[in-house]
Amino acid sequence: xxxxxxxxxxxxxxxxxxxxxxxxxxxxxxxxxxxxxxxxxxxxxxxxxxxxxxxxxxxxxxxxxxxxxxxxxxxxxxxxxxxxxxxxxxxxxxxxxxxxxxxxxxxxxxxxxxxxxxxxxxxxxxxxxxxxxxxxxxxxxxxxxxxxxxxxxxxxxxxxxxxxxxxxxxxxxxxxxxxxxxxxxxxxxxxxxxxxxxxxxxxxxxxxxxxxxxxxxxxxxxxxxxxxxxxxxxxxxxxxxxxxxxxxxxxxxxxxxxxxxxxxxxxxxxxxxxxxxxxxxxxxxxxxxxxxxxxxxxxxxxxxxxxxxxxxxxxxxxxxxxxxxxxxxxxxxxxxxxxxxxxxxxxxxxxxxxxxxxxxxxxxxxxxxxxxxxxxxxxxxxxxxxxxxxxxxxxxxxxxxxxxxxxxxxxxxxxxxxxxxxxxxxxxxxxxxxxxxxxxxxxxxxxxxxx
Amino acid sequence: xxxxxxxxxxxxxxxxxxxxxxxxxxxxxxxxxxxxxxxxxxxxxxxxxxxxxxxxxxxxxxxxxxxxxxxxxxxxxxxxxxxxxxxxxxxxxxxxxxxxxxxxxxxxxxxxxxxxxxxxxxxxxxxxxxxxxxxxxxxxxxxxxxxxxxxxxxxxxxxxxxxxxxxxxxxxxxxxxxxxxxxxxxxxxxxxxxxxxxxxxxxxxxxxxxxxxxxxxxxxxxxxxxxxxxxxxxxxxxxxxxxxxxxxxxxxxxxxxxxxxxxxxxxxxxxxxxxxxxxxxxxxxxxxxxxxxxxxxxxxxxxxxxxxxxxxxxxxxxxxxxxxxxxxxxxxxxxxxxxxxxxxxxxxxxxxxxxxxxxxxxxxxxxxxxxxxxxxxxxxxxxxxxxxxxxxxxxxxxxxxxxxxxxxxxxxxxxxxxxxxxxxxxxxxxxxxxxxxxxxxxxxxxxxxxxxxxxxxxxxxxxxxxxxxxxxxxxxxxxxxxxxxxxxxx
Numbered sequence: 020x021x022x023x024x025x026x027x028x029x030x031x032x033x034x035x036x037x038x039x040x041x042x043x044x045x046x047x048x049x050x051x052x053x054x055x056x057x058x059x060x061x062x063x064x065x066x067x068x069x070x071x072x073x074x075x076x077x078x079x080x081x082x083x084x085x086x087x088x089x090x091x092x093x094x095x096x097x098x099x100x101x102x103x104x105x106x107x108x109x110x111x112x113x114x115x116x117x118x119x120x121x122x123x124x125x126x127x128x129x130x131x132x133x134x135x136x137x138x139x140x141x142x143x144x145x146x147x148x149x150x151x152x153x154x155x156x157x158x159x160x161x162x163x164x165x166x167x168x169x170x171x172x173x174x175x176x177x178x179x180x181x182x183x184x185x186x187x188x189x190x191x192x193x194x195x196x197x198x199x200x201x202x203x204x205x206x207x208x209x210x211x212x213x214x215x216x217x218x219x220x221x222x223x224x225x226x227x228x229x230x231x232x233x234x235x236x237x238x239x240x241x242x243x244x245x246x247x248x249x250x251x252x253x254x255x256x257x258x259x260x261x262x263x264x265x266x267x268x269x270x271x272x273x274x275x276x277x278x279x280x281x282x283x284x285x286x287x288x289x290x291x292x293x294x295x296x297x298x299x300x301x302x303x304x305x306x307x308x309x310x311x312x313x314x315x316x317x318x319x320x321x322x323x324x325x326x327x328x329x330x331x332x333x334x335x336x337x338x339x340x341x342x343x344x345x346x347x348x349x350x351x352x353x354x355x356x357x358x359x360x361x362x363x364x365x366x367x368x369x370x371x372x373x374x375x376x377x378x379x380x381x382x383x384x385x386x387x388x389x390x391x392x393x394x395x396x397x398x399x400x401x402x403x404x405x406x407x408x409x410x411x412x413x414x415x416x417x418x419x420x421x422x423x424x425x426x427x428x429x430x431x432x433x434x435x436x437x438x439x440x441x442x443x444x445x446x447x448x449x450x451x452x453x454x455x456x457x458x459x460x461x462x463x464x465x466x467x468x469x470x
Numbered sequence: 471x472x473x474x475x476x477x478x479x480x481x482x483x484x485x486x487x488x489x490x491x492x493x494x495x496x497x498x499x500x501x502x503x504x505x506x507x508x509x510x511x512x513x514x515x516x517x518x519x520x521x522x523x524x525x526x527x528x529x530x531x532x533x534x535x536x537x538x539x540x541x542x543x544x545x546x547x548x549x550x551x552x553x554x555x556x557x558x559x560x561x562x563x564x565x566x567x568x569x570x571x572x573x574x575x576x577x578x579x580x581x582x583x584x585x586x587x588x589x590x591x592x593x594x595x596x597x598x599x600x601x602x603x604x605x606x607x608x609x610x611x612x613x614x615x616x617x618x619x620x621x622x623x624x625x626x627x628x629x630x631x632x633x634x635x636x637x638x639x640x641x642x643x644x645x646x647x648x649x650x651x652x653x654x655x656x657x658x659x660x661x662x663x664x665x666x667x668x669x670x671x672x673x674x675x676x677x678x679x680x681x682x683x684x685x686x687x688x689x690x691x692x693x694x695x696x697x698x699x700x701x702x703x704x705x706x707x708x709x710x711x712x713x714x715x716x717x718x719x720x721x722x723x724x725x726x727x728x729x730x731x732x733x734x735x736x737x738x739x740x741x742x743x744x745x746x747x748x749x750x751x752x753x754x755x756x757x758x759x760x761x762x763x764x765x766x767x768x769x770x771x772x773x774x775x776x777x778x779x780x781x782x783x784x785x786x787x788x789x790x791x792x793x794x795x796x797x798x799x800x801x802x803x804x805x806x807x808x809x810x811x812x813x814x815x816x817x818x819x820x821x822x823x824x825x826x827x828x829x830x831x832x833x834x835x836x837x838x839x840x841x842x843x844x845x846x847x848x849x850x851x852x853x854x855x856x857x858x859x860x861x862x863x864x865x866x867x868x869x870x871x872x873x874x875x876x877x878x879x880x881x882x883x884x885x886x887x888x889x890x891x892x893x894x895x896x897x898x899x900x901x902x903x904x905x906x907x908x909x910x911x912x913x914x915x916x917x918x919x920x921x922x923x924x925x926x927x928x929x930x931x932x933x934x935x936x937x938x939x940x941x942x943x944x945x946x947x948x949x950x951x952x953x954x955x956x957x958x959x960x
Contacts, residue, residue, distance in 0.1 A: 051813040055511050056806035057553035057617040061593060070571040070591070071500075071525065072508040072552065085507050096504045113616075115742045116809025 041089035044309065047126050050087070052118045053080045059110035059120075064387050064405055065103050073100045076110035076120050083127045093130055101127050102134040103401065105394050106263050107387035108298075108358035121298070121359060122305050128265035134397060143393075147266040151224065151256045152273050158200060161228045165196035189396050192434045194229060201231035208238050208248040215245035215335060219286040219324075221277070221300065223293050224256035225426040236453035237292045237328055243339045243456055244332060248290075253280040259299035263392045267306060274303045275314075278321040289321070292328040292449055294425035295392065298359030300325040327356060328449055329424065333365040342458025343375035344451055349418035351409070351432065352384050353425035354391070366424060366448050373455045381421075382412045388423070390431030406431060410439040424448040473518070473940050476933075477564045478545055480521055486542045490524055490566075493534035498525040498572070509549065509567045513614070513805075514900055515814055515864075516557035516945045520547065520567040527572050529647060529655050529685035536683065537653035539566055545932050548679040550590065550622030553614040555805075555817065556898025557942055558626065558678050562933045568683060570621050576600055577686070584691045585644055590621025590684050597689060606691045609636035612894070613802040620687050627676030629894035631801060632758075634852035635726035636692070638894060640675040647686035648674060651925040655685070673920070678896050679931040681924045695760035698726075699770050700794045702786040703755040703777035704748055708732055708835075708847060711753040712827040714780040715851045718757065719824065721776060723769045727758035728852030729801050735848040735859070736800075738807040745796035751783075755851065756801055804848040805859065811846070812861035816873050819895040820884035824854040833883045834858050841876035855893035856884065874943060882907070898934055903941045 059076035060066050066075040073082060079100055085091045101124065108121045133143035150156050167173060177187055201222055210216075218241060222234050241248045258273035277300070281289050291297040303318035326334070348370060356362045363385075370378050389395055389405035409432070413421055421436070421443045423429055433445045480486060483501075490499045500506060500523040510517045521544070526532045539546045545565030552559050561567055574591035581604055586597060594615040597608040611630035612618055618628070624646070629638040636642075646658040658670045674681055705711040708730065715728050731739070731754045736747045747754055755777065759769040774785045788794035808815040822830050831847070838845040838860075846859040858880050862873045881891060881904065891897075891904045905914060918936055922928075933940075 052809040054806065054809040054813075054815060055552075056513055056809075057551055057614060058803065058806050060551060060553075060617045070569075070574065071505075072569070072571075073505050075508075078508040081508055081511065082504060091504050091507055094504065096502050100504065115739060115803030115806030117742055118809065 039086070039089045039092035042087050042093075042130060045083060045087035045126055045130060047087075047123065049119045049122050050080060050084050052116045053077060054116060055081070056115065058115055059113050062109040062113035064105055064107060064109070064389075065401065068401060068404060069103075074103055076114075079104060079127075080118070080120070080123055083123055086127070086130075098131050098134055101131060103398060105354075105387050105389070105391040105405075107354035107391055109354060109385065109387065110358075112358045112361075112385070122302070125262055125265075125305070128263070129267050130265070132265045134264075143264060144266060147261045147264060148269045151258070151261060152269050154224065154227070154255050157224055157228060157256070161196050161200065164193070165198075168195055188399050191438075192395055192430065194430060194433060197229065197231060199231055201227035201234040203238075203250040203252075206250065206252065208242055208250070210245045210247050211242045212338070213245050214247060216287045217247040217249065217285070218331070219249045219251060219281045219284050219289045221254065221257065221281075221289055221291045221293075221296055221325075222250055223291075223296050223426070226293050226296075230426055230429070230447065233292060233447045233449055236447070237290070237449045240328075240332070240449055240452050240456065241290060244335060244337060246335075249284050249286055251280045251284050257296040257299050259295045260392055262299055262306070271306050274306055274318065278303065278318055281324065282317075282321055286324065288326045288331055289324045290326055290328050290331050292424065292447065294327065294353035294356035294359065295427060297325060297327045298355035301360060327360060327362055327365075327424075329356075329365040329369055330360070330362050332452075333368055337369065337372060339456060340459035341373055341452075341455040342460070342462045344373050344455050344458060345375040346419045347377045347379060347417060348420045348422055348451070349379050349381040349413065349416040350384060351381055351388060351421060351423040351428060353423055353428045354387050356425065357385055366422070369448060369452060370422065373451060376451070376455075379416045379418055381416055381418075383409070388428050388431050388435070390427040392427055395431055402431075406435045407439075410435045410441065413443055414439070414441060418443060420444045420446050420451070422446050422448050422451065471939050473562055473945070476940060478543070480542065480544055480564070482542075483521065486538070486544065487522060489538045489541070490522065490535065493538060494524055494526060494531055498527075500524070509552075509569065510560065511552070512549070512557060512559040513553040513555050514557045514560075514898070515816055516560055516562075516899060516942055518560045518562045518945060519564070520561040521564045523567045523569060525569050525572045529649060532568065532649045532683050532685050533653045533655055535566065535568055536649050536651065539929060540651070540653065540927070543927070544929075546683070546929055547931050548621070548625070548683045550619030550625070551593070551614075551617050553618045554622060554626060554898065555819070555895040556626075556892075556900040557945075558896050558898035558931070558934060559622070560899065562899050562940075562942070562945070565932075570619065570683075573685065574619075579691075581606060581691070584693070585688055586691055587686060587688050588620055590619060590624070590687060592620050594618050594620060594623060597691075601691055602694070605694045607694050608689055609642055609692050610639045613805060615802070620689065621684055624675050624684050624687055625678045626894065626896035629850070629853070629855070631727050631729055631798070631850065633850060633855075633894070634728055635724065635760075640672060642690040643671055643675050643687060644690055645688035646671050646674055646684055648682040648684050650682045651927070651930050656682075659688075676896075677921075678898060678935050680921055680935055682930060695762075697763040697766050698758060698760045698794075699766050700788040700797055701757045701759075701770060701773055702747075702788075702797060703757065703773075703782040704751045704784040704786070705753045705755065705777075705780070705782050707752040708831045709828045710781045711755045712831055712851065714755060714777050714782065715827060716824065717776040717780065718773060719852065721772050723759065723772050725757050725769075725773065725852065726760045727756065728850070729756040730754070730847065730849055730851040731756070731801060731804065732847040734811070734844060734846035735804050735807075738810045738846065739800050739804050741810065742803055742807050743796060743800045745793075745800040747800055748784075755782075756797055801848070804846075805857075808846065808859055808861050811844070812863050814864045815859050815861045816877055817857050817859040818877055818881045818884075819892045819901075820856045820858075820881050820889055821893040822854045822856065822884045822887055822889035824852075826887045826889070827851065827854060830856070830884060830887060830889075834880050837876055837879050837883070841872055843873060843876050850893070853893065854889070896935075899938075899942045899945075902933070902935055903937050905935075905937050
């Protein structure tokens with residue numbers, strides 16, 4: 020990392036640097052590791068798009084360090100650079116020094132709060148503080164959205180051009196809200212066959228409301244692999260979106276709730292089927308290290324239990340008969356799985372285990388799809404350009420199915436598929452495993468190889 | 471004298487910014503501190519804030535910027551990807567930084583004549599990516615090739631891990647287009663085996679932006695060899711590995727690459743790359759042989775035998791392309807990985823006659839010991855091009871002075887045995903005041919006369935390459951202690 024001297028106190032440039040006060044909270048140890056080698060530049064989607072240093076990982080790190088030292092103020096331009104970032108963390112994979120960029124950008128955003136116009140800022144903050152922590156309110160929101168979608172009001176408004184373009188774009192990203200939400204019938208689902216582990220399932224907020232089937236499938240696949248699956252009722256949203264958008268107060272409460280709930284459940288592992296939630300859960304200690312070091316340790320105890328579903332299954336060793344899923348499949352690495360958790364091999368290994376499934380690599384699968392939490396809502400222009408490039412690559416694979424085990428990616432990619440008129444189905448990895456198990460049950464035993 | 475005393479004052483900054491905004495688009499002229507601060511550094515440890523940053527997209531725009539700079543009498547500093555290691559892309563006395571990062575098109579590829587025309591902002595590795603499907607590659611491959619630009623390579627006459635076999639950038643540049651300090655655009659075309667006229671491309675490649683700003687480069691493409699084998703010799707000491715280097719070169723098998731990593735380097739880079747490098751070895755020698763498939767087995771046997779004869783405890787061969795990539799990733803990520811050892815590092819780019827390698831390695835270890843500093847050695851052993859890296863913490867009082875002094879002593883030791891002060895990183899603002907170590911006053915005056923012929927007002931990248939009244943040491947030693955030292959970290 021570079022520290023800097025004030026060049027020529029009397030010079031124009033130096034004179035124009037406004038006075039700002041140092042921000043000790045922002046002087047985090049992660050800043051120290053960056054020595055500005057530039058290996059992150061080409062890994063960064065926004066640097067590739069814009070070609071300017073302040074929209075690169077090392078540029079942003081340098082700006083954050085300068086703000087921490089009080090050399091520059093946290094102004095509108097600073098905020099822009101912090102929020103044009105997708106938070107995809109591809110720079111972390113590229114970094115030879117192991118700089119944790121995610122931690123750095125989250126710290127900077129915590130100083131800014133959510134981005135946007137004053138109104139958008141207030142709305143985002145309200146949603147993060149008063150909606151995300153409350154599963155009941157989220158559910159009500161989803162029901163209202165479902166009513167709206169089915170009423171045809173949206174179609175009418177669009178037909179009459181009553182809806183602002185921006186809002187219409189945002190709406191086009193939303194899938195139809197399913198008629199059924201995730202509603203666990205048991206607190207504990209028993210293992211099938213020999214009991215090999217007792218695991219907790221983080222059911223998640225978006226996963227529970229928009230991808231109930233995937234949660235059900237996750238439970239079934241874990242059961243078939245000899246796991247007692249605990250789905251504690253006390254759990255809630257992990258707070259990842261809060262952390263990514265500069266809201267830490269509610270995030271801490273949400274983290275505490277999940278930490279306490281799962282530690283009380285006495286599980287060997289907490290299985291997470293959403294990459295974003297997994298990455299956030301594995302880094303909870305960062306939230307607390309500033310003002311509650313003791314709790315940071317407890318958070319780390321919890322983090323050590325957290326496993327992505329693919330990571331957990333490969334480590335445990337897949338058992339049971341897998342039937343055929345005949346399809347050409349390609350795989351998009353969710354950023355917070357590959358870059359946030361360093362998981363690349365396991366999902367591919369699992370896909371390759373499925374008989375009949377042909378896995379073709381997606382060019383640039385390690386690059387963000389542009390979803391990036393709520394990025395596609397906050398920065399629709401850049402997000403769309405990134406998505407278009409992704410869809411071209413998907414089309415070139417000729418795959419019938421696109422696997423991306425993270426809700427944000429699945430929503431974004433499904434929207435991309437719709438917009439580009441592709442026939443590709445978007446799936447969660449667990450979906451296909453569950454299908455393979457189901458196929459084996461239907462097929463005569465001799466046809467299906469054991470996993 | 472301090473840099474503040476020589477910083478160029480800009481009388482009417484608003485008028486200058488206005489003129490630039492008219493010539494480019496307003497969005498491509500940066501004047502806000504938040505943006506400028508992202509251009510105060512490059513890959514070296516030096517920083518200095520520019521007055522303005524512009525991002526041209528065409529040669530005509532570059533020419534307009536240069537003309538405006540002339541009108542306002544402001545220095546112009548061209549910048550590629552900002553991965554340079556000698557402060558070449560920073561503006562020590564202020565001025566306009568011209569970032570070439572938006573000029574990144576590959577304009578044409580001509581496989582029949584084995585060349586490509588590219589804009590200077592094109593990333594080095596992207597040239598190879600463009601033609602590798604057809605069995606071609608662009609030979610100069612600096613460790614930073616995934617990030618550095620062709621323009622930056624031309625400025626610094628960059629080498630790489632295959633310099634041993636293929637030479638440096640100047641051997642692979644066939645033609646150039648350049649914006650001269652008066653704003654004219656000159657084509658330095660068709661550099662054949664013996665092109666007519668003066669070899670201006672030879673002058674411009676390696677001139678570090680002090681003659682003009684290159685806006686187009688015709689690069690040579692090479693045919694990939696039929697087969698390649700990458701091997702790893704594991705030694706107890708750097709001296710033993712250096713002896714093996716000498717023997718391998720003497721054997722005449724012509725390896726394309728001979729790279730050395732010492733223990734501290736492996737310690738830094740292995741956690742990032744997971745290439746399976748041994749953490750307990752004194753030195754790892756990376757050897758690559760290329761050529762006709764049938765020849766490789768014999769070449770590899772010779773390499774293995776010579777490594778073992780010099781005490782290698784193990785010689786590995788990359789079994790898969792993936793493993794080969796991992797070995798190279800370890801070598802190429804070495805500088806960046808220094809961030810794991812300390813917040814800062816300082817390095818020199820000294821060259822010694824290959825025969826002096828074992829002796830000089832011994833001396834470097836001795837010097838480091840005397841100053842109580844750590845030193846990581848990762849270098850182009852085949853070229854005798856050393857990179858002693860000294861990790862340090864700028865926040866520790868007195869540490870910078872110690873590091874600078876020790877590094878300088880290492881450099882002096884290299885020069886003393888007939889070496890020189892730079893192999894491939896350029897002189898920039900970091901080593902310009904070491905130039906008198908290797909050149910006489912008359913030598914330097916000759917260089918200065920040539921530079922003045924093109925740039926009489928010393929507008930293009932001033933304070934670089936040739937000696938100046940102020941050294942870069944000021945930029946290093948005047949750093950304010952970070953709050954880390956005062957215990958304010960959370």
